[in-house]
Amino acid sequence: MRRYFGRKLLIYGLTFFVAVTINWMIPRFMPGDPVQSMLSRANVAQPAAVEAMRAHYTAMFGLDLPLWQQYLNFWGSLLKGDLGISIWLFPTPVSDVIVRAVPYTLGLLIPSILLSWFAGNRFGAFAARRKWLDNSVLPIGYVLTATPYMWLAILLAWALGIVAGIFPVAGAYGFDLQASWSWTFLGSLAQHWFLPFASLFLVAFGGWAIGMRNMIIYELEADYVNYLRALGAPTRLVRRYAFRNAILPQVTGLALQLGVLVAGALVTEIVFSYPGLGHLILQAIQNQDFFLLQGTFLFIVIGVLIANFIIDVAYVLVDPRTRTGMGGAA
Amino acid sequence: MRNEALHFALRNRKLVVGTVVIAVFLVAGLAGPLMFDHGPNDYVGPAMAPPSGEFWFGTTTFGQDVFAQFVYGLRATFLVGVLGGVLAAAVGMVVGFVAGYRGGWVDELLNMLTNIVLVLPALVVLLIINAYLGVRSIGVQALFIGLTSWPWAARAIRAQTFSLRSRDFVDLARLSGVRTPKIILREIAPNMSSYLFLTFILLFGSAILVAASLDFIGLGPTQGVSLGLMLNNAARWSALQLGLWWWFIPPGAGITAIVGALYVMNVGLDEVFNPKLREM
Amino acid sequence: MALNVTDLRVYYRTLRGEVKALDGVTFSVADGEIMGLAGESGSGKSTLAKSLIRLDGRMRHVGGTVELDGKTMPLSDDTGMDRFRFREVSLIPQYSMSALNPTRKIGKMVGELLESRGERPERAELERRLELVGLSKDVLDRYPIELSGGMKQRVVMVVSTLLNPSLLIADEITSALDVSSQKAVATTLLGFRDRGLVTSMMVVTHDISLVYQIADTIMVMYAGRLAEKAPADVLVTAPRHPYTKQLISALPEVGVRYEDRRLTGIPGNPPSLLKPPGGCRFRDRCPLAFEQCAEQPPFAEVAPGHFVACWKAE
Numbered sequence: 001m002r003r004y005f006g007r008k009l010l011i012y013g014l015t016f017f018v019a020v021t022i023n024w025m026i027p028r029f030m031p032g033d034p035v036q037s038m039l040s041r042a043n044v045a046q047p048a049a050v051e052a053m054r055a056h057y058t059a060m061f062g063l064d065l066p067l068w069q070q071y072l073n074f075w076g077s078l079l080k081g082d083l084g085i086s087i088w089l090f091p092t093p094v095s096d097v098i099v100r101a102v103p104y105t106l107g108l109l110i111p112s113i114l115l116s117w118f119a120g121n122r123f124g125a126f127a128a129r130r131k132w133l134d135n136s137v138l139p140i141g142y143v144l145t146a147t148p149y150m151w152l153a154i155l156l157a158w159a160l161g162i163v164a165g166i167f168p169v170a171g172a173y174g175f176d177l178q179a180s181w182s183w184t185f186l187g188s189l190a191q192h193w194f195l196p197f198a199s200l201f202l203v204a205f206g207g208w209a210i211g212m213r214n215m216i217i218y219e220l221e222a223d224y225v226n227y228l229r230a231l232g233a234p235t236r237l238v239r240r241y242a243f244r245n246a247i248l249p250q251v252t253g254l255a256l257q258l259g260v261l262v263a264g265a266l267v268t269e270i271v272f273s274y275p276g277l278g279h280l281i282l283q284a285i286q287n288q289d290f291f292l293l294q295g296t297f298l299f300i301v302i303g304v305l306i307a308n309f310i311i312d313v314a315y316v317l318v319d320p321r322t323r324t325g326m327g328g329a330a
Numbered sequence: 331m332r333n334e335a336l337h338f339a340l341r342n343r344k345l346v347v348g349t350v351v352i353a354v355f356l357v358a359g360l361a362g363p364l365m366f367d368h369g370p371n372d373y374v375g376p377a378m379a380p381p382s383g384e385f386w387f388g389t390t391t392f393g394q395d396v397f398a399q400f401v402y403g404l405r406a407t408f409l410v411g412v413l414g415g416v417l418a419a420a421v422g423m424v425v426g427f428v429a430g431y432r433g434g435w436v437d438e439l440l441n442m443l444t445n446i447v448l449v450l451p452a453l454v455v456l457l458i459i460n461a462y463l464g465v466r467s468i469g470v471q472a473l474f475i476g477l478t479s480w481p482w483a484a485r486a487i488r489a490q491t492f493s494l495r496s497r498d499f500v501d502l503a504r505l506s507g508v509r510t511p512k513i514i515l516r517e518i519a520p521n522m523s524s525y526l527f528l529t530f531i532l533l534f535g536s537a538i539l540v541a542a543s544l545d546f547i548g549l550g551p552t553q554g555v556s557l558g559l560m561l562n563n564a565a566r567w568s569a570l571q572l573g574l575w576w577w578f579i580p581p582g583a584g585i586t587a588i589v590g591a592l593y594v595m596n597v598g599l600d601e602v603f604n605p606k607l608r609e610m
Numbered sequence: 611m612a613l614n615v616t617d618l619r620v621y622y623r624t625l626r627g628e629v630k631a632l633d634g635v636t637f638s639v640a641d642g643e644i645m646g647l648a649g650e651s652g653s654g655k656s657t658l659a660k661s662l663i664r665l666d667g668r669m670r671h672v673g674g675t676v677e678l679d680g681k682t683m684p685l686s687d688d689t690g691m692d693r694f695r696f697r698e699v700s701l702i703p704q705y706s707m708s709a710l711n712p713t714r715k716i717g718k719m720v721g722e723l724l725e726s727r728g729e730r731p732e733r734a735e736l737e738r739r740l741e742l743v744g745l746s747k748d749v750l751d752r753y754p755i756e757l758s759g760g761m762k763q764r765v766v767m768v769v770s771t772l773l774n775p776s777l778l779i780a781d782e783i784t785s786a787l788d789v790s791s792q793k794a795v796a797t798t799l800l801g802f803r804d805r806g807l808v809t810s811m812m813v814v815t816h817d818i819s820l821v822y823q824i825a826d827t828i829m830v831m832y833a834g835r836l837a838e839k840a841p842a843d844v845l846v847t848a849p850r851h852p853y854t855k856q857l858i859s860a861l862p863e864v865g866v867r868y869e870d871r872r873l874t875g876i877p878g879n880p881p882s883l884l885k886p887p888g889g890c891r892f893r894d895r896c897p898l899a900f901e902q903c904a905e906q907p908p909f910a911e912v913a914p915g916h917f918v919a920c921w922k923a924e
Binding site: 018259297304 | 442445446448449450451452453454455457458459461462482535539540542543546547548549558561564565570571573575578579581582583585586587588589590591592593594597
Binding site: 222223224226227228229230231232233234236237241244245248319320321 | 663664691692693694695696697700701703705708709710711712713714715722723726727753755766769770
């Protein structure tokens with residue numbers, strides 16, 4: 001068990017290291033001068049801030065130092081939690097901007113991932129080898145999983161928001177409201193949350209349902225199923241066992257899909273101007289706010305790594321084979 | 331055997347439907363642009379015109395022809411899918427074959443690399459890279475998509491190679507002194523060719539989706555038009571609020587149809603290649 | 611009479627037409643009899659074994675009847691067969707190593723299986739049976755992956771015989787084992803019969819030398835039909851069918867694996883079962899063939915308990 005987690009943590013550590021290195025390298029080795037472009041941008045927007053920023057960049061980038069020194073300094077400030085100052089929201093530190101946006105993204109992602117995973121697996125297992133369901137509902141699953149997240153978001157916003165007028169299509173709560181724990185505010189929050197959640201949920205649901213359906217079909221051909229059938233075990237028991245075995249690759253699949261799901265959340269937020277990380281990324285790109293962009297990148301990487309680790313723990317809990325194999329039971 | 335595969339291929343509804351859809355869009359992308367003497371981004375008509383005999387998919391807020399953009403956009407979409415898919419498949423194959431065949435520390439090392447790229451959220455890495463690129467083209471976009479989306483393919487190919495490695499015919503080749511690259515090319519790859527093809531189809535589809543997301547965020551090619559860019563423009567210029575549904579429905583529907591057809595084709599082919607999955 | 615098979619025909623559906631894998635076989639297995647069923651791959655022995663418990667998706671019951679303890683088994687009715695499975699007829703599959711659900715502890719799996727069949731799991735009895743095959747009761751709290759291949763096979767043997775079936779089919783269960791384990795498995799099977807846990811047994815194998823050690827009778831199949839059935843020692847020492855003769859003469863010393871010597875002694879190949887030729891199916895490879903062989907020879911009793919399908923068998 002220790003070996004298994006040790007390996008995983010090593011990978012995650014290395015991944016974080018690679019991510020930070022990418023973050024450090026790209027502005028330095030890409031064509032163009034990002035500092036100059038940021039400064040010229042800021043020049044127009046906030047002339048007073050330019051001097052402060054130039055000083056900050058010199059400290060941050062330290063472009064006159066040797067490369068290895070720059071690299072170490074980069075890690076140094078990173079470990080102090082210093083991700084730089086946002087240009088878009090000057091002079092707010094990037095970390096503050098991000099921390100304000102993270103709850104919105106998590107509020108969308110966690111429910112949509114978990115619910116789509118549970119519902120999709122249930123549904124896919126139910127549809128497998130049941131003729132009419134398999135033939136009529138699975139095409140819908142394929143369409144859903146092939147749908148670009150932003151397009152479904154646009155369609156829902158247009159149909160249920162603009163045409164039908166049932167749901168609001170922009171922001172996380174009404175423009176006339178202040179954040180508070182009042183019912184009005186929470187209601188507005190839920191209303192604004194629903195459409196982005198629904199579009200994330202639907203696309204992911206299609207993928208899980210199809211994945212599960214295919215896994216179940218494989219499992220129903222497995223030797224242990226043939227043996228149970230030969231001993232006259234009822235379909236109910238056989239399907240239950242098949243589901244229990246098919247769920248394992250789906251747990252691994254959840255880890256593999258995290259990147260795609262996060263990407264889906266980012267573009268969905270953009271469609272709904274939902275003030276999470278996706279919205280930040282759009283603002284950062286439009287405002288050439290590279291500190292913000294890079295900070296967000298690191299934040300997302302860390303989030304994905306943590307989620308991966310949680311899934312690893314979950315996997316050990318559901319697959320007896322990893323436990324016994326690792327525990328070294330005789 | 332070959333005939334049997336063909337027999338099932340022609341009778342497999344999923345495969346036939348998927349292939350037809352892909353073919354239709356491919357033809358539209360190839361032949362469509364020949365219908366126009368103007369470019370996709372030219373201002374050729376009245377602003378915000380709904381679909382009509384003249385402008386089949388209507389026009390944008392600026393009077394651009396949505397249908398012209400659509401067929402040109404199809405080209406970009408197919409191109410990025412094929413290039414990105416081919417590159418990812420190539421990297422995945424090299425890594426998977428070498429890791430699976432050599433084993434030992436080479437395998438450990440490549441496995442580590444695969445896992446790292448696998449956990450990194452690809453789109454976010456692409457965002458960072460593309461944001462710093464002043465000039466972006468479809469080729470560069472496909473290049474980076476290919477370089478970030480190979481890991482799962484490498485993993486799957488590694489596992490397959492691993493199981494083929496100890497088979498008699500591979501042993502025979504090794505004992506008769508055939509060199510490793512040749513063994514991989516002559517003995518191992520052909521024995522999993524159907525599997526490799528399925529992998530490519532999935533990479534093709536995912537490259538299209540990733541490219542569309544990048545385009546939509548505003549990091550698409552700086553020149554030209556693609557289905558993702560159309561969505562980006564529609565959202566940016568308030569097509570939703572203005573009710574210009576003809577602007578944002580076709581590009582999304584196009585992507586969905588192409589990617590969905592690829593996925594369905596993939597399942598169909600799987601059923602053709604794998605007799606156990608055939609419905610009797 | 612435990613098992614009566616009459617003119618059983620089971621065909622495989624393929625693209626090129628129906629493969630007549632089992633083309634009219636008639637035989638019986640007596641109470642307490644252990645019958646070895648031998649033949650090359652493609653002889654129909656596996657098809658016969660499967661037909662008696664569960665047809666796979668491509669198999670079709672074309673004709674003939676199977677009676678077990680006087681009751682006719684509805685071979686093509688999957689749900690109707692469930693009444694027989696496990697209780698009356700049971701199987702030790704070839705794939706014993708992977709026959710147990712990997713995500714359930716063995717004890718729990720057995721319990722759930724029994725409950726699903728409306729039987730009450732009796733822990734004590736289960737433990738006693740495990741002891742018979744040399745397993746401690748601890749295996750019930752283990753997952754299959756924690757057991758060795760041989761242990762898994764023994765677990766499967768115990769599970770399959772738990773409801774004391776009339777007929778136990780053991781399908782090529784020794785082919786994946788080394789010589790000493792083969793011997794142990796053979797002894798265990800014998801023990802099941804001697805203790806009355808199973809009434810009769812059909813041991814499918816391509817290794818006559820192994821089945822000879824435990825079988826009372828041996829039945830040889832060729833190209834979807836029966837060639838010869840006789841008491842084990844008679845079949846091995848005095849076979850009458852030319853195919854059996856060649857099979858026996860090709861036998862190596864006991865214990866040598868069958869795959870290593872694949873019937874080198876008999877020139878030619880078995881006929882295609884897609885459109886099998888009329889008459890005796892062995893005649894193309896038979897040194898004794900003559901005109902009458904164009905006609906199908908009956909599976910006739912030439913001596914008490916000794917059946918041969920050959921015109922020259924007398």
